[in-house]
Amino acid sequence: MWHGTRATRVAVAEAQAEDFDLCNECGGLCCCLYLAHDENGAYIGDGWLPEYIELWLERLQASGALVVTDTEYRAGEAGVEPLHDPRLSHLPTAEGAAYRASLPAWVDVRKCQFCHPDTGCLLPRTYRADICREWVCELWRG
Ligand code: SF4
Numbered sequence: 001m002w003h004g005t006r007a008t009r010v011a012v013a014e015a016q017a018e019d020f021d022l023c024n025e026c027g028g029l030c031c032c033l034y035l036a037h038d039e040n041g042a043y044i045g046d047g048w049l050p051e052y053i054e055l056w057l058e059r060l061q062a063s064g065a066l067v068v069t070d071t072e073y074r075a076g077e078a079g080v081e082p083l084h085d086p087r088l089s090h091l092p093t094a095e096g097a098a099y100r101a102s103l104p105a106w107v108d109v110r111k112c113q114f115c116h117p118d119t120g121c122l123l124p125r126t127y128r129a130d131i132c133r134e135w136v137c138e139l140w141r142g
């Protein structure tokens with residue numbers, strides 16, 4: 001939660017507006033949400049990843065980016081289709097492998113379902129998860 005002064009908030013908002021291109025250049029390093037494997041390729045998602053995926057589904061539904069029901073997984077009000085469903089793209093099973101094989105090769109399932117690997121977040125800022133609109137990384141100037 002951000003606790004800065006109003007003046008600081010304004011300064012940060014201006015920096016965010018100025019540095020939007022930086023995120024496109026970076027490609028969304030901070031958006032590598034689903035790091036399900038260690039450096040040797042072993043699955044390390046047991047005990048935390050499913051809950052973490054659910055947390056992000058809630059965040060992205062709350063922001064209007066995503067609709068998730070028992071039968072649907074699709075774009076919300078923002079009108080941007082998610083690139084993958086992390087509930088499937090991280091399954092360490094044959095079903096998960098089949099789903100991953102069905103995705104375009106350029107989709108990086110380690111990243112948020114709205115993160116394009118070349119240009120970063122596909123969502124208009126107002127539809128990003130709250131945490132993404134409040135957080136400013138060390139790469140940003142200002
Ligand atoms: S906030 Fe920082 S780490 Fe995240 S996409 Fe932008 S420049 Fe990259």
Ligand code: SF4
Nearest residue numbers: 031112114115121132
């Ligand atoms: S909503 Fe956008 S900024 Fe937030 S994690 Fe996903 S791609 Fe990154």
